[in-house]
Amino acid sequence: MDAYTDRLSEYLDGEDLDSSDRAEIEDHLEGCPACRAVLAELRDVTARAGTLHDGTPEGDLWPGIAARIDSARTIPFTARAARRISFTIPQLVAASLALMLLSGAVVWVSRIGGTRVDIESIAAAPGRDRRAIADVAMADFADAQYDEAVADLEEALAAGRDTLDPQTVRVLEDNLGAIDRAIEQSRQALGADPANLFLNTHLAAARQRKLALLRSATALATKG
Amino acid sequence: MASAAAGDVRAFERLYRTHLARVHSLVRRMAGGRDTDELTQDVFVRVWQKLGTFRGDSAFGTWLHRLAANVVIEKFRSEALRRRRLSGDDTVFDRLAAPRQSGDVSMDFEAALEKLPDGAREIFVLHDVEGYKHREIATMLEISAGTSKAQLHRARMMLRRHLNARCGV
Numbered sequence: 048m049d050a051y052t053d054r055l056s057e058y059l060d061g062e063d064l065d066s067s068d069r070a071e072i073e074d075h076l077e078g079c080p081a082c083r084a085v086l087a088e089l090r091d092v093t094a095r096a097g098t099l100h101d102g103t104p105e106g107d108l109w110p111g112i113a114a115r116i117d118s119a120r121t122i123p124f125t126a127r128a129a130r131r132i133s134f135t136i137p138q139l140v141a142a143s144l145a146l147m148l149l150s151g152a153v154v155w156v157s158r159i160g161g162t163r164v165d166i167e168s169i170a171a172a173p174g175r176d177r178r179a180i181a182d183v184a185m186a187d188f189a190d191a192q193y194d195e196a197v198a199d200l201e202e203a204l205a206a207g208r209d210t211l212d213p214q215t216v217r218v219l220e221d222n223l224g225a226i227d228r229a230i231e232q233s234r235q236a237l238g239a240d241p242a243n244l245f246l247n248t249h250l251a252a253a254r255q256r257k258l259a260l261l262r263s264a265t266a267l268a269t270k271g
Numbered sequence: 272m273a274s275a276a277a278g279d280v281r282a283f284e285r286l287y288r289t290h291l292a293r294v295h296s297l298v299r300r301m302a303g304g305r306d307t308d309e310l311t312q313d314v315f316v317r318v319w320q321k322l323g324t325f326r327g328d329s330a331f332g333t334w335l336h337r338l339a340a341n342v343v344i345e346k347f348r349s350e351a352l353r354r355r356r357l358s359g360d361d362t363v364f365d366r367l368a369a370p371r372q373s374g375d376v377s378m379d380f381e382a383a384l385e386k387l388p389d390g391a392r393e394i395f396v397l398h399d400v401e402g403y404k405h406r407e408i409a410t411m412l413e414i415s416a417g418t419s420k421a422q423l424h425r426a427r428m429m430l431r432r433h434l435n436a437r438c439g440v
Contacts, residue, residue, distance in 0.1 A: 056420065
């Protein structure tokens with residue numbers, strides 16, 4: 048190889064190559080079969096680049112995209128309170144406890160050997176161990192029951208919002224909205240990849256955060 | 272496209288499905304097969320966000336692919352990372368065993384492309400696959416046109432060695 052070899056791509060493409068440089072390289076090529084061979088091979092490489100086929104991903108990426116698009120739209124907290132209901136503190140506390148029990152009842156069954164593994168154990172495991180437990184399946188998620196309990200709590204909070212300071216209500220609404228978006232994103236992504244350990248961990252954590260927030264709201268309403 | 276820009280998600284989904292293969296392949300080649308699905312999703316979310324800024328100065332596909340390339344570039348952008356990505360081992364094809372020939376030349380070439388050092392691969396994809404000029408690449412990657420040319424030549428020479436090895440040369 049010689050110094051001209053490094054200029055062969057530039058010669059091939061012709062971008063910003065002035066006429067004197069082009070002439071110099073062409074003069075060299077006339078007397079250098081090695082460089083002519085390299086030039087031919089570079090042409091082959093560029094030709095192959097133009098014949099590559101486009102392919103689609105193995106899975107459907109749309110659900111994840113749709114979830115992220117949809118999460119950009121905010122759902123006003125007050126829109127959920129379609130009707131006023133009377134509530135008592137015991138009812139609010141009872142619903143919060145039910146939600147806590149439901150969230151704590153989320154367990155994961157390993158496909159290998161049927162070992163039941165608590166999600167908190169997975170979340171606390173070192174990185175490499177979490178990857179080793181990757182092949183788990185979701186069981187007993189109780190989505191409908193969880194959602195019903197959450198809806199009851201939200202309606203109760205909406206009905207009792209007058210007992211709370213307006214600034215507190217705004218903070219609650221903002222935080223619940225952020226958690227709801229995270230939960231919905233995880234749900235949508237899990238629709239395409241239900242056994243994804245990271246997503247399931249993320250969803251469980253978001254639900255725990257929602258539980259903690261609703262507990263705080265309950266405590267505040269009780270004080271009020 | 273106008274419907275999608277107006278917020279029609281169904282219309283946007285149709286756009287997505289029309290351009291998915293092209294975008295996914297561009298992302299896969301530029302990123303060397305890493306995080307392809309996640310990056311593809313990032314691209315289309317960015318498209319959704321930026322759709323209102325499309326002025327029609329170019330074909331929509333051209334605009335979309337430029338945006339996709341920028342998403343990948345941003346993903347891997349950092350000064351220290353870029354220095355490593357523009358260096359790398361030129362002898363990778365010499366050291367590896369001759370690639371198992373699948374019989375599909377295109378597939379072998381794609382596999383060889385993924386083995387290139389990050390920076391050289393990125394520039395090869397932008398120039399030889401996507402058709403950008405060195406001045407455009409220099410702007411996108413915040414490098415000089417001279418660096419873009421040198422890295423392209425480096426990528427081509429490495430791929431040339433791969434093709435020679437495949438033919439037993």
